[in-house]
Amino acid sequence: MARRGISPFNAASLLVGFAFLYLPIAILVIYSFNASRLVTVWGGWSLRWYGEFFNDxxxxxxxxxxxxxxxxxxxxxxxxxxxxxxxxxxxxxxxxxxxxxxxxxxxxxxxxxxxxxxxxxxxxxxxxxxxxxxxxxxxxxxxxxxxxxxxxxxxxxxxxxxxxxxxxxxxxxxxxxxxxxxxxxxxxxxxxxxxxxxxxxxxxxxxxxxxxxxxxxxxxxxxxxxxxxxxxxxxxxxxxxxxxxxxxxxxxxxxxxxxxxxxxxxxxx
Structure with a gap:
């Protein structure tokens, strides 16, 4: 029996679905290591805000x-x-x-x-x-x-x-x-x-x-x-x-x- 691969439409739909679910979480995790005080401005990698949390x-x-x-x-x-x-x-x-x-x-x-x-x-x-x-x-x-x-x-x-x-x-x-x-x-x-x-x-x-x-x-x-x-x-x-x-x-x-x-x-x- 011939193997049926995933169609481009299904692959794109799956990609969009996963991006909709997990992209916001990934952005939040990345910006938790942001050195800048401004949430939307990237200032380099830092653990500063984890230290702020443990001191709060x-x-x-x-x-x-x-x-x-x-x-x-x-x-x-x-x-x-x-x-x-x-x-x-x-x-x-x-x-x-x-x-x-x-x-x-x-x-x-x-x-x-x-x-x-x-x-x-x-x-x-x-x-x-x-x-x-x-x-x-x-x-x-x-x-x-x-x-x-x-x-x-x-x-x-x-x-x-x-x-x-x-x-x-x-x-x-x-x-x-x-x-x-x-x-x-x-x-x-x-x-x-x-x-x-x-x-x-x-x-x-x-x-x-x-x-x-x-x-x-x-x-x-x-x-x-x-x-x-x-x-x-x-x-x-x-x-x-x-x-x-x-x-x-x-x-x-x-x-x-x-x-x-x-x-x-x-x-x-």
Whole structure:
């Protein structure tokens, strides 16, 4: 059969698409090493603005706040999302399953403005002081459904005969799940945690509704700085954030591949 090469039109379309997606990011990364104080004027290569960032106490505190919120919310969301995925995949007939799944997956399609406003009204109604924990709860609400989707898809494709064999050998259902199923879905759980961490780290809309004085996250801080004009330091901060998120995505992809490889090796011949 003759091999069909890519047509010039398809190649040009692919090139334009990639340029539209990644050229602005590439320009931002390049200009983060600009020695000039003017963002649009190239003044040579320099690490000056990275040093400015690490000497900016307010930015460092905002970055540390974002990392703490992302780690805490991702951990809680992973725990709750995994339990929800187990309930949906192992309890096909329990009453209220449709309502439960609908409420669980609602943040996937709900506009973030509505989610943030509703959480703000809730925190005001109960008199909660807005800060670290309110942002963490809000991000947990946002990211838990993503974890549930990832883990549930892995559980659905998993052969339940492994658990049944373990129970035939004397394990109770809980021990069979912990000894057999959990190691097989662990890469999916790790991928869900990394996805939740990335979503929390990037969020601006929901955090702006639920944060309080002295607890601004890095996206909020960057947005407030950009409103007064883009500084070269912002390019350096965004480049570091891109690097962190890219690393998380790579690790999540490797975890997903590891999960698939384990499933293939564990499948009966």
């Amino acid at each position: 106490r307010a930015m460092i505190e905002a970055a540390w706040m974002s990392l703490r919120v992302a780690a805490a919310s991702a951990t809680i969301a992973t725990l709750l999302g995994t339990l929800a995925a187990v309930a949906l995949s192992r309890g096909e007939r329990f009453s209220g399953r449709t309502l439960f799944s609908g409420m669980l997956y609602a943040p996937l399609v709900m506009p973030e403005v509505i989610t943030g406003l509703s959480l703000l009204l809730l925190f005001v109604a109960i008199g909660a002081e807005r800060g670290f924990w309110t942002v963490t709860i809000a991000h947990t609400t946002l990211t838990m459904c993503f974890v549930a989707v990832v883990v549930q898809s892995r559980l659905t494709s998993l052969d339940r005969s492994f658990e049944e064999a373990a129970m035939d050998l004397g394990c109770d259902p809980l021990r069979a799940f912990l000894a057999v199923t959990l190691p097989l879905i662990l890469p999916a759980i790790a991928a869900g945690w990394m996805l939740a961490f990335t979503l929390s780290l990037d969020d601006l809309v929901i955090a702006s509704f639920t944060t309080g004085p002295g607890s601004a996250t890095l996206p909020i801080r960057i947005y407030s700085e950009v409103r007064l004009g883009v500084k070269p330091e912002i390019n350096a901060i965004c480049t570091l954030a891109i690097g962190v998120i890219a690393l998380v995505i790579v690790v999540a992809s490797l975890a997903a591949k590891l999960s698939g490889a384990r499933a293939e090796s564990a499948a009966p011949l």
